[in-house]
Amino acid sequence: MINPSDEFPLAPELCYLNHAAVAPWPRRAAEAVRRFAEENISLGARDYPAWLQVEKRLRERLQRLLNAPSTADVALVKNTSEALSFVAFGLDWRAGDQVVISDEEFPSNRIVWEALKPRGVEVVQVNLGGKDPEGALLDACGPRTRLLSISSVQFASGLRLDLPRLGAGCRAKNVLLCVDAIQQLGAQPLDVQSCDCAFAMADGHKWMLGPEGLGVFYCRSDLREQLALHEYGWHMLEHAGDYDRNDWQPARSARRFECGSPNMLGAMALEASLSLLEEVGMPQVAAQIEERVLQLQEGLQRIAGAQLHSPLNPARRAGILTFSLAGWDNQALFARLREQQVICAQRGKGIRLSPHFYTEPAVIERSLTVLAQLRQG
Template sequence: MNLDRIRQEFPVVQRCTYLNHAAVGTLPTRAREAVRAYVEDFNEHAASNYRDWEAAIETARSRAARLINATPEQIAFVKNTTEGLCFAANGIDWRSGDNVVLNDLEFPSNVYPWLNLAQYGVETRMVESVDGRLTVDSIAERIDGRTRAVSISHVEFGNGFRNDLAAIGALCREKDVCFVVDAIQSLGQTPVDVEEMSIDLLTADGHKWLLSPEGIGIFYCAPHLTDRLRLYEVGWNSVADAGNYNAYDPTPAPTARRFECGSHNTLGIHALGASLDLLLEVGIEAVQERLRLLTDRLVDGLRDAGYRVLSPRGASESSGIVTFDSPVHETEALHRTLRSHRILGARRGGGIRISPHFYNTEEEVLRVVDALPGH
């Protein structure tokens, strides 16, 4: 990894210490230039080059598929993670008395769509975490003959705990339960393989670790569910014969494009495609290794300074998120102190959440420790 060259993609490093990718990621220069080229083309030529825009959309789709070991036909573009989770929650053919298994570490996006199913008699079962962790056994205990889905984040937003998707996926496959994954906190920082992990449905917005703007994300649907998942949004672009505007034939497209009911967020997709190009060029395994190095340095520094690290740090459970607090200092005061030093993190999970990315340096993450008060 040529760090000097990579950092040229991120002019934000000249302005602040940005360590908040679990909230909103930074936009690399190549993504900015992709957007600029699209906007200038639109401004100067209107839609004369529409076919080029369509080609860019399909290039981004292919890159997204490559990122998770899927095929382009299994990828749809969505507005955000919530929309993808709504596709999942509303797509299952529920019966009164069915249930879905969630947990108490989830962001609301992976809770509300499922709670909304109560009006149809669907029960939401919550797995309780222990010490900020979830176990496969605790999930298995909540599954019974009426469980239709398990929906879980790959990486939990508050403390960065990384769930064992391969083990949970195998459990769901054994129990014939739909396995739904919220991957917004993992795509771009942690390898994901939908085949090896037995994932049925996956969704992620692009504006965090995927280094893209808000308003564009991806939705993966496993082939065996494409025809089984009920559509609750249907439009001109989701049908098989999308180019025939007078046919009025609602037959869905045979691919995941059936989840794209209308016009694309073409600007956002141009940016996402460019950012995916960078991530694939660097390699997600290299990104994960880099983040392990950076977060290990941060954790060691915090502990030496007397701070409590709340994030699980085992090799199989850690991520690029480090959340910590102090036995003495208030979290809000610590947050203000960091901001006064132009160090940007967030208040999450009962403490301060720091989330660097692969372009950050060891010196940058240690600025956090240097800026904090002692004990």
């Protein structure tokens, strides 16, 4: 049984509700980094083969988290934007091709496609505010649409989309499905096979409880060689480590997207963090997050003047609840909450709260008490 206070010894006055931005590390991640630093200062890289075993375990944990067919389908990347760029500038676009996205995307999943304008690629933005957002996205996919790129959970509203439905719809239309999974992976189960994803990517520093600077890129095996490479180096070779070899070819696995030396420090931390999620189990993680979000929802609904901007249907959300408070400018409210040690974010139409599975109910109650007091003035 995981003891949250042991793994997350946060300052007692802190109400941390900001996992959709940057999450605290669990104790085991901090200890993994400490051990790695101590080993470096005393032994250098003497035991580098053991470090590679940690990286191997990390790939295996990410494969299981995504339900990817193989670790060969998983690349370790710097961040979500890098992985999206591999797709955007790897596909063989033709003038007149279209990319469909939503009108709520985080800039990472908008700018990268707009950057294709010089190649004649058109970006179609779809409003998700209707009763059937998946239907709206699929209806926008016409004969010129090559790819639908969508966040599985929208960063501001917290709207969670039906990925299996989108995957089936894209397959029927011969459209590739690209999923920015940063607001789902680690908070809700995600199965790239049942969703029929062509590509999926996420950073490790949010719901996966890891450090910034290390993420995952899933690329379906039949599409790997269809992405033109723009980064080259020793690490992305099929025979990496054979330094005297003159002939070379990119790795057949997704390692072809990893051009140079790995982020071993990040791997130590993220591997440890994912071990925690595996111990708890993603179904349990998702259930506990839903309990915390429901507690926030019910508490906010009791505060006069609080307006919710996130879906109330549990099937339509992951770990995000966004609200505004009558009589308060969002920026001013965000600043006051920070003063009161309620750590959150200002996003979209209001203030975004994002608890994780380990968040104690008492933390949520303290946050609601602060909000009720602010509302009363």
